[in-house]
Amino acid sequence: KGQPPGPEGSALKLYWSEMSKRLHDTVMAVLAEAAPLWFGADDNPGGGTWQRSWLYYQASSIWAGTNEIQRNILAERVLGLPRDPK
Numbered sequence: 001k002g003q004p005p006g007p008e009g010s011a012l013k014l015y016w017s018e019m020s021k022r023l024h025d026t027v028m029a030v031l032a033e034a035a036p037l038w039f040g041a042d043d044n045p046g047g048g049t050w051q052r053s054w055l056y057y058q059a060s061s062i063w064a065g066t067n068e069i070q071r072n073i074l075a076e077r078v079l080g081l082p083r084d085p086k
Contacts, residue, residue: 007074010073010077011070011074013070014074017061017063021057021058021061024050024053024054024057027054028050028051
């Protein structure tokens with residue numbers, strides 16, 4: 001509607017990318033010694049689904065802007081802090 005996007009997208013992106021990373025890190029810790037097993041290994045819990053998902057979500061902190069950029073957007077637009085010096 002002719003308005004610049006608000007900070008809501010940045011907040012959601014930051015929340016979900018960090019939540020996903022924590023979830024997947026926890027699952028990999030629970031899998032422990034089985035975590036390094038790759039796809040299709042007979043003794044791999046879940047057939048590698050969690051390992052594949054963990055690799056995918058490692059990138060979640062950088063797609064659509066890094067988490068640091070999202071934090072800067074929130075700091076500037078919501079908290080009214082000055083721009084990050086370059």
